[in-house]
Amino acid sequence: MTIGNLFASIPGSLPEELFDEILTGNGFKLERIVSKGHASPEGFWYDQDQHEWVLLVKGAARLQIDGVDEPVELLPGMHINIPAHRKHRVAWTKEDEETIWLAIFY
């Protein structure tokens, strides 16, 4: 039995986004991601072999999805399921507080 807290163990300064593995199951991996004003580099797109389900737990973000004109605005409680090889990038995350994501790669 393991207890954890998504809001704990966040360093005061975040030069890079923070990726922490929480759990690995048979066929999936669960990660916490912490962003603070980070965005994907201009022209960079994630192109992943796995599906990704991601929940925005805290903060705010905009995701750009290949083929979708407007960025998707994500607020706390919102989740999005991104199929494998559906290209996407983080267009924006809030600058003045941490944005905490919970992602399942499967």
Next chain:
Amino acid sequence: MTIGNLFASIPGSLPEELFDEILTGNGFKLERIVSKGHASPEGFWYDQDQHEWVLLVKGAARLQIDGVDEPVELLPGMHINIPAHRKHRVAWTKEDEETIWLAIFY
């Protein structure tokens, strides 16, 4: 690509706890659970064939774990990993607001 919101589609009255399946992967199932003052019946214990990782997203709850003297108090952001067949029960959830859980059964 599917977008959802953990805080949406909650009926005004919750005579029973609400279970919604969000996603089924190969080897896991993701569910939202909504409680409001619900607790497991006296003497009832969950005894599950699968492991359960559960995050408290909103609200507050106390979980009783077999073999642990004090109930585990869960607040937003806290998560607990309960191995298969580790008996547990919900001792208490907040009465005056919804408690929202995100559970992975795997």
